[in-house]
Amino acid sequence: xxxxxxxxxxxxxxxxxxxxxxxxxxxxxxxxxxxxxxxxxxxxxxxxxxxxxxxxxxxxxxxxxxxxxxxxxxxxxxxxxxxxxxxxxxxxxxxxxxxxxxxxxxxxxxxxxxxxxxxxxxxxxxxxxxxxxxxxxxxxxxxxxxxxxxxxxxxxxxxxxxxxxxxxxxxxxxxxxxxxxxxxxxxxxxxxxxxxxxxxxxxxxxxxxxxxxxxxxxxxxxxxxxxxxxxxxxxxxxxxxxxxxx
Numbered sequence: 240x241x242x243x244x245x246x247x248x249x250x251x252x253x254x255x256x257x258x259x260x261x262x263x264x265x266x267x268x269x270x271x272x273x274x275x276x277x278x279x280x281x282x283x284x285x286x287x288x289x290x291x292x293x294x295x296x297x298x299x300x301x302x303x304x305x306x307x308x309x310x311x312x313x314x315x316x317x318x319x320x321x322x323x324x325x326x327x328x329x330x331x332x333x334x335x336x337x338x339x340x341x342x343x344x345x346x347x348x349x350x351x352x353x354x355x356x357x358x359x360x361x362x363x364x365x366x367x368x369x370x371x372x373x374x375x376x377x378x379x380x381x382x383x384x385x386x387x388x389x390x391x392x393x394x395x396x397x398x399x400x401x402x403x404x405x406x407x408x409x410x411x412x413x414x415x416x417x418x419x420x421x422x423x424x425x426x427x428x429x430x431x432x433x434x435x436x437x438x439x440x441x442x443x444x445x446x447x448x449x450x451x452x453x454x455x456x457x458x459x460x461x462x463x464x465x466x467x468x469x470x471x472x473x474x475x476x477x478x479x480x481x482x483x484x485x
Contacts, residue, residue: 254327259337261288263436273301311358316366360404416476432483
């Protein structure tokens with residue numbers, strides 16, 4: 240009689256951080272990851288919307304927690320990563336989906352606008368990556384997905400500060416990919432066009448940008464999940480452009 244094979248050991252569910260998880264691309268990504276069994280840390284600045292996402296991912300059976308934090312403040316960014324490790328004892332993916340998008344002509348761009356835009360769109364992701372990096376290195380695995388914009392290569396007029404701040408994410412991604420390659424760390428930058436989110440509607444009313452000309456946040460979330468799960472490893476270190484419907 241053939242020897243019985245030992246039962247396969249259950250795979251530890253992946254643990255992921257999603258910033259900007261209260262709405263838009265962040266929320267859609269959290270829901271997609273919950274469907275795939277990820278343990279989740281949902282980070283954002285607005286407790287009410289974050290709590291709604293938490294309820295929804297738990298309905299899908301996810302082991303999840305929320306951390307109300309402004310990741311543009313280094314101490315709060317560090318706390319998001321530290322509480323994730325305390326809860327899940329590992330970190331497999333970091334999705335930087337939080338952002339702001341001021342729409343202003345160049346001559347009306349102030350220091351305070353530049354400070355806030357770069358703090359949230361560039362410094363926040365950088366703080367999180369730096370804090371997560373030793374964990375990824377110790378695990379010999381990890382994935383960073385930065386949500387940027389197609390505007391870094393084709394900026395819409397008025398996105399002087401926004402496009403430049405998101406360009407930092409494109410560069411962070413290349414650096415993470417190069418430095419992390421030998422350690423099993425992967426990095427991607429997803430650069431969508433207009434996406435149907437509350438942020439978009441704060442800037443463009445529907446008569447100016449109809450819904451059918453905007454991407455669904457779920458379509459962007461699907462690409463983010465593909466990056467995390469490995470089906471886009473051939474695009475490791477690249478910007479993945481997702482144009483809006485014509």
